[in-house]
Amino acid sequence: MPARFKDICLDAGDHQALADWWCAAMGYVRRDVHDPPEDGWVRPTEWPVPIVDPAGAGPLIWVNAVPEKKIVKNRLHIDVFGNVDELVALGATVVRRKDAEIDWDVLVDPEGNEFCVFAPR
Structure with a gap:
C-alpha cells in the first residue's frame, strides 16, 4: 500500500x-x-x-x-449528510439543487469551497 x-x-x-x-x-x-x-x-x-x-x-x-482567492472548481471536495436550509442559514450558498441527474445538493462554504449535501440517513 x-x-x-x-x-x-x-x-x-x-x-x-x-x-x-x-x-x-x-x-x-x-x-x-x-x-x-x-x-x-x-x-x-x-x-x-x-x-x-x-x-x-x-x-x-x-x-x-x-x-490567493479560490477561482476555479475544486477537484476534491467533502460530502456530508445534512440539512441544506440550515447550512444556508449558517452562510453556505446553493450552487446546484438535487435533480433528475444528481441525488445531492451542491453548496459552497463562505470561502467558495464546494461540498455536496446528501439527505440524512
Missing part, C-alpha cells in the same frame, strides 16, 4: 473564520480548544487551525491560510 488516508485540508483567506464556520456546520471543535496542552500554550493565529469531531467519528480537518 503506497499511501493511506491522514487528514482533510481546506484553504482559506480567513482560516480562523472558516474554521469556525465548519465547526458550526459539522459540530466539530477546534482541536486546541478540545484538547488544550497542559502548559497553557496557545496556537498562534497565523498557523493552520485543526478541527475535529468531538465524538471521534469524523476525520481531522486542517483549515489553512492562503494568500
Whole structure:
C-alpha cells in the first residue's frame, strides 16, 4: 500500500473564520480548544487551525491560510449528510439543487469551497 488516508485540508483567506464556520456546520471543535496542552500554550493565529469531531467519528480537518482567492472548481471536495436550509442559514450558498441527474445538493462554504449535501440517513 503506497499511501493511506491522514487528514482533510481546506484553504482559506480567513482560516480562523472558516474554521469556525465548519465547526458550526459539522459540530466539530477546534482541536486546541478540545484538547488544550497542559502548559497553557496557545496556537498562534497565523498557523493552520485543526478541527475535529468531538465524538471521534469524523476525520481531522486542517483549515489553512492562503494568500490567493479560490477561482476555479475544486477537484476534491467533502460530502456530508445534512440539512441544506440550515447550512444556508449558517452562510453556505446553493450552487446546484438535487435533480433528475444528481441525488445531492451542491453548496459552497463562505470561502467558495464546494461540498455536496446528501439527505440524512
